[in-house]
Amino acid sequence: DTGVSQNPRHKITKRGQNVTFRCDPISEHNRLYWYRQTLGQGPEFLTYFQNEAQLEKSRLLSDRFSAERPKGSFSTLEIQRTEQGDSAMYLCASSPRDSGQETQYFGPGTRLLVL
């Protein structure tokens, strides 16, 4: 069990550029979650998947944000036309299929800085 992994760990981009982050969940975890965490604050829910289906999206997820999990394994989060307000840590988490599915296991995050 290698844990949740996220790539890249850090990303610096210029305003207006597109960025894409990847999350690899724990093997056989069918649920995958994305959160955003700004400095000194608690994470805020963005969206989550059960297998390849996106079940819920937060109002925080504007039209510039899109998330996919095409084969029910890894997921990508894309931000188009980045803005300085998008600067944050983007966290991914996964949870198992059956008992214990309420417990989410977090990755190390991708820290985004938009200049």
Add this chain to the structure above:
Amino acid sequence: AQTVTQSQPEMSVQEAETVTLSCTYDTSENNYYLFWYKQPPSRQMILVIRQEAYKQQNATENRFSVNFQKAAKSFSLKISDSQLGDTAMYFCAFMTRAGGTSYGKLTFGQGTILTVHP
């Protein structure tokens, strides 16, 4: 909508002593889970302890225990015999049970920075 409030931005404790972190929440749901997560500096978030609202018995995990007061919507974390490795940001979080309006997503508080001094 659910809200979680942690009113202590920072706490400190001496090594080997006991500290309690506070958390209150607001919900109209009756069945839910409460969690404490720990986020060490520059490291990933890990689960400390979990409580199911329908269980009256307070959860314990080694040196960590909770005081769950459902009527008061209070969920505090007690850390006994504090260790230097306990230094971290601690988040209280809420999730409804399956079938609830927000099942699957965690709602976090603002966090409490705990520093353990030698």
